[in-house]
Amino acid sequence: MKESAIRPSLAIPTYPLGVTIYDIAEQAHVSIATVSRVFNDHPRVSDDTRARVMDVAEQLGYQPHVSAQSLARRNSHLVSAIIPVMTNDFYMGLMRGMQDALAQSGYDLLVYAARRPEEVSPQLARATQKGRSEGLLLASTPLTKGQVKQLKRRKQSVVLVDAFHPDFDSITVDNVKGGYMAARHLIDQGHERIAYITAAPEPPPAKQRREGYEKALAEANLDGDPTLVVSSDKRALGFVEEAGYEAMCTLLKRTPRPTAVFVASDVQALGAMRAVREAGLAIPGDIAVVGFDDIQVSAYVGLSTLRQPVYEMGKLAIEKFLMRVQHPEHPVSHTVFSPQLIVRVSSGGEPTREGSLGPNALQSDS
Amino acid sequence: MKESAIRPSLAIPTYPLGVTIYDIAEQAHVSIATVSRVFNDHPRVSDDTRARVMDVAEQLGYQPHVSAQSLARRNSHLVSAIIPVMTNDFYMGLMRGMQDALAQSGYDLLVYAARRPEEVSPQLARATQKGRSEGLLLASTPLTKGQVKQLKRRKQSVVLVDAFHPDFDSITVDNVKGGYMAARHLIDQGHERIAYITAAPEPPPAKQRREGYEKALAEANLDGDPTLVVSSDKRALGFVEEAGYEAMCTLLKRTPRPTAVFVASDVQALGAMRAVREAGLAIPGDIAVVGFDDIQVSAYVGLSTLRQPVYEMGKLAIEKFLMRVQHPEHPVSHTVFSPQLIVRVSSGGEPTREGSLGPNALQSDS
DNA sequence: ATACAGCTTGTAAGCGCTTACATCGTGAAA
DNA sequence: TTTCACGATGTAAGCGCTTACAAGCTGTAT
Known part of the structure; x- marks a missing residue:
C-alpha cells in the first residue's frame, strides 16, 4: 500500500523521495508501527525484529523526517533565541553558553537576531x-503587557536573560550592585565628583546601574549634582561608541569638571575615553573611567569595568528552558548573578590579577 | 468530523489544543480546503469567502501549524548555519549579514555552533x-569527500563561506592576495627579514595567506629562510592569542632577528605583540606587525591588518542560498572578495584613514 | 484440555495541513 | 433552450510519523 507499493522493488531500489518507514516495513516484513517502535526504543519489540529493522534501515540509509515527527509528537525539539543586535561580546558569550548546554539535549537552536528594537516584535511573532x-530565550528584551499575555496564552516555555518579569524564569546580573561597586570603587580612589554616562532612552540595565551609582554617592554624601548624569543628545543612540563620546564632551564642560566617570557600557566608555584624550586630558590622572561589560577591547585599552558571567548565563538559560519543558508547572525561578569588578589602569586602582587578558581566551577560525 | 466535531461549540469556544483550519472551516461554513486556499493566497477564492474566513481566523486567533505545513509542503522554510567557534568578530559579522538578508525571505535560521572541529560532523548530521x-551555510568548514557525497545525495542547497569546493556555491576572501598585500606592505616599509606566523595544523586560509606572503617575498628576492615561518609548538592550538605569543617567542630567538612579522590572524597577532613587548622591544621600531581579520580590538591597539567584508559575505551567503533553492540546477558560482589593507601604527606605514575606529561601530545592548 | 497472563505485532486513526480532482453553479455562446 | 467554459468550492488522499487498541501467540497454572 501507499507509496512503497508503487516503487520499483529492484535489488537495490532507489528512493528519490527519501526512504520512509513504509519502505523499511516492507523489506523487513513488519508493520510500520513496529518500525516506529524500533526507532523510539519501545521496550516491547523482540531483539530479533529490532535487529532486522535496524539492518534494513541501515541498508536503505533511512532517516526519520523531523517535520513528520514534530507533527505526530507535537514537539518540534527546537528552541528559539531572540537576541538583539548580536554585535558584541555579551551576546557572543551568551551564544557560546547556550550552544554548549544545548549540545546533549536533543534540541536545536533557532536564532532571531533583532538588529533594532522594532524588529523584536515581528521576530517574536515568527518564533x-x-x-x-x-520555547523562547529572550535576551535583553523587555516585554510589553501584550507580549506577556500572548506568551502565556501560547504556553511557551520562556526564559528571560538580562531582563525580568515575575511570571517567567529569568537570569540577570545585579546591575544595581554593579553600579554601586563601580561608584564605590571610584570613591575609594578618592574621587568626589563622579559622573554617570547613560543611554537615552535609558534601558532597564542602565537605569539599575544608575541606581547603584546614586546609592553609593548618597552613602558617601557625594550626591546632589544631577548635572553629572548625562547621555548623548542624540536620542535613541543606545550603547554605542559615539554616544559615549558625545556624553563625555558634555561632561567636560561642567565646572568644576568631574574627576571620574562611570559609564553604563564599555562600548560607550571607549567613546568617552576618546573624548578625554582628544581634550588633552589624562586617564586616570585627570579623569578616571569605569565601564560595564568587560568586552574584549577593554583588557587591551586598560579599561576598568564590571564583568558579567555571560557564558554561564547562556548555559543556565538553556538549562532553565529544558527544566521548564519537563516541568511546566514548576515554580518560576529567578537567578541573579553578581558582576565582578575588574580594575585596570583607567580607574587608577590596584589592577585585578585576572583582568589582564580579557574574559575568555580570544579565538578565531577564519 | 474530526476533532472539530468533538469540541464544544460555545459562543466563545476554547481551543486548548490550538485552533486548526477545521475550527475555522466550521465557523465560516466552508471546507478546510477553502480555508487553506485563503491562507495560501490561492486566486480562486471569492472575495466574500476570503473575507469571512479571515474574519473568523482573526477572531479565533488562528495560527497555522508550521510542522504540519512543512510536512504537507515538503518544505521547512528553515536554513541551517554551521558556524565553528562563534567567538569572534568574523562570525558576528557573518551572522549580522545573514540575519539582515534573511529578514524578508520567509526563512528562519538554525544555528549550529561547533566549538571544536570534531563537533562539526555530528552537527552536520543533525542539520x-x-x-x-x-539548506546549509557552512562557514570555515572544509568538507571531507564523504561529507560532500552525503550532501549531494540529500540534495541540500549548500553555500560555503570561507571555504571552497568546486561543486558548491562559495564565498571566500582572496587569502593569497591578502597574504601578498601584507608582505608587500612590509617590504615597502623597507623590511627584508619578514616572518610569518601560522597555525598548526594549518587551516586552508592560513596556508593561502602564507602562499601570498611567499610570493611577495620571492618577487623581492627576500625568500630563502624557511625558519621564518613558524607556528606554536603546541599542536592544534589554532587561531588563539597564546599560539601567537608562543610563535613570536620562537621567532625572537632567530638570528638575525626578523624586523617584521605577518600573522595569520589578528587574535594571534595580539599574542605576538605581547611577546614583543615583554621582550622589551618596540612595535613597529624593532618589529613591525601585520595581522588578518580586523577584529574590533585591532583598531584600539593600532594593529595593521587585512579586513574581510564579513557582513557582505554573510548577506551574500543567504542570497546565494535563496537563489539555489529557487533554481537547484543553476550553475554553481564562486564569489571571491578582496581583503582590504588597513594600515595602523603596528606596521609603521601611513595610517589608513578609515581604519581608525574599527570595521563597524561598536554596539552593545546589555 | 482450558483459561489466562504477558509479550509481540498489526490495524487504523490520528497530527494539521496541501492539493489533485470532482462537483456545482453561473452566465455566455449557440 | 441547450451547451459549455470557467470560477468557486468540496472531497478525499496524501505528507511521514506516533500510538491507542486489538489480536495473535506462547507458555503456564488450573
Whole structure:
C-alpha cells in the first residue's frame, strides 16, 4: 500500500523521495508501527525484529523526517533565541553558553537576531508560530503587557536573560550592585565628583546601574549634582561608541569638571575615553573611567569595568528552558548573578590579577 | 468530523489544543480546503469567502501549524548555519549579514555552533536530518569527500563561506592576495627579514595567506629562510592569542632577528605583540606587525591588518542560498572578495584613514 | 484440555495541513 | 433552450510519523 507499493522493488531500489518507514516495513516484513517502535526504543519489540529493522534501515540509509515527527509528537525539539543586535561580546558569550548546554539535549537552536528594537516584535511573532519551537530565550528584551499575555496564552516555555518579569524564569546580573561597586570603587580612589554616562532612552540595565551609582554617592554624601548624569543628545543612540563620546564632551564642560566617570557600557566608555584624550586630558590622572561589560577591547585599552558571567548565563538559560519543558508547572525561578569588578589602569586602582587578558581566551577560525 | 466535531461549540469556544483550519472551516461554513486556499493566497477564492474566513481566523486567533505545513509542503522554510567557534568578530559579522538578508525571505535560521572541529560532523548530521532545513551555510568548514557525497545525495542547497569546493556555491576572501598585500606592505616599509606566523595544523586560509606572503617575498628576492615561518609548538592550538605569543617567542630567538612579522590572524597577532613587548622591544621600531581579520580590538591597539567584508559575505551567503533553492540546477558560482589593507601604527606605514575606529561601530545592548 | 497472563505485532486513526480532482453553479455562446 | 467554459468550492488522499487498541501467540497454572 501507499507509496512503497508503487516503487520499483529492484535489488537495490532507489528512493528519490527519501526512504520512509513504509519502505523499511516492507523489506523487513513488519508493520510500520513496529518500525516506529524500533526507532523510539519501545521496550516491547523482540531483539530479533529490532535487529532486522535496524539492518534494513541501515541498508536503505533511512532517516526519520523531523517535520513528520514534530507533527505526530507535537514537539518540534527546537528552541528559539531572540537576541538583539548580536554585535558584541555579551551576546557572543551568551551564544557560546547556550550552544554548549544545548549540545546533549536533543534540541536545536533557532536564532532571531533583532538588529533594532522594532524588529523584536515581528521576530517574536515568527518564533512563536504554532509548532515552530518549544520555547523562547529572550535576551535583553523587555516585554510589553501584550507580549506577556500572548506568551502565556501560547504556553511557551520562556526564559528571560538580562531582563525580568515575575511570571517567567529569568537570569540577570545585579546591575544595581554593579553600579554601586563601580561608584564605590571610584570613591575609594578618592574621587568626589563622579559622573554617570547613560543611554537615552535609558534601558532597564542602565537605569539599575544608575541606581547603584546614586546609592553609593548618597552613602558617601557625594550626591546632589544631577548635572553629572548625562547621555548623548542624540536620542535613541543606545550603547554605542559615539554616544559615549558625545556624553563625555558634555561632561567636560561642567565646572568644576568631574574627576571620574562611570559609564553604563564599555562600548560607550571607549567613546568617552576618546573624548578625554582628544581634550588633552589624562586617564586616570585627570579623569578616571569605569565601564560595564568587560568586552574584549577593554583588557587591551586598560579599561576598568564590571564583568558579567555571560557564558554561564547562556548555559543556565538553556538549562532553565529544558527544566521548564519537563516541568511546566514548576515554580518560576529567578537567578541573579553578581558582576565582578575588574580594575585596570583607567580607574587608577590596584589592577585585578585576572583582568589582564580579557574574559575568555580570544579565538578565531577564519 | 474530526476533532472539530468533538469540541464544544460555545459562543466563545476554547481551543486548548490550538485552533486548526477545521475550527475555522466550521465557523465560516466552508471546507478546510477553502480555508487553506485563503491562507495560501490561492486566486480562486471569492472575495466574500476570503473575507469571512479571515474574519473568523482573526477572531479565533488562528495560527497555522508550521510542522504540519512543512510536512504537507515538503518544505521547512528553515536554513541551517554551521558556524565553528562563534567567538569572534568574523562570525558576528557573518551572522549580522545573514540575519539582515534573511529578514524578508520567509526563512528562519538554525544555528549550529561547533566549538571544536570534531563537533562539526555530528552537527552536520543533525542539520541535514530529513525535513530539518532546506539548506546549509557552512562557514570555515572544509568538507571531507564523504561529507560532500552525503550532501549531494540529500540534495541540500549548500553555500560555503570561507571555504571552497568546486561543486558548491562559495564565498571566500582572496587569502593569497591578502597574504601578498601584507608582505608587500612590509617590504615597502623597507623590511627584508619578514616572518610569518601560522597555525598548526594549518587551516586552508592560513596556508593561502602564507602562499601570498611567499610570493611577495620571492618577487623581492627576500625568500630563502624557511625558519621564518613558524607556528606554536603546541599542536592544534589554532587561531588563539597564546599560539601567537608562543610563535613570536620562537621567532625572537632567530638570528638575525626578523624586523617584521605577518600573522595569520589578528587574535594571534595580539599574542605576538605581547611577546614583543615583554621582550622589551618596540612595535613597529624593532618589529613591525601585520595581522588578518580586523577584529574590533585591532583598531584600539593600532594593529595593521587585512579586513574581510564579513557582513557582505554573510548577506551574500543567504542570497546565494535563496537563489539555489529557487533554481537547484543553476550553475554553481564562486564569489571571491578582496581583503582590504588597513594600515595602523603596528606596521609603521601611513595610517589608513578609515581604519581608525574599527570595521563597524561598536554596539552593545546589555 | 482450558483459561489466562504477558509479550509481540498489526490495524487504523490520528497530527494539521496541501492539493489533485470532482462537483456545482453561473452566465455566455449557440 | 441547450451547451459549455470557467470560477468557486468540496472531497478525499496524501505528507511521514506516533500510538491507542486489538489480536495473535506462547507458555503456564488450573
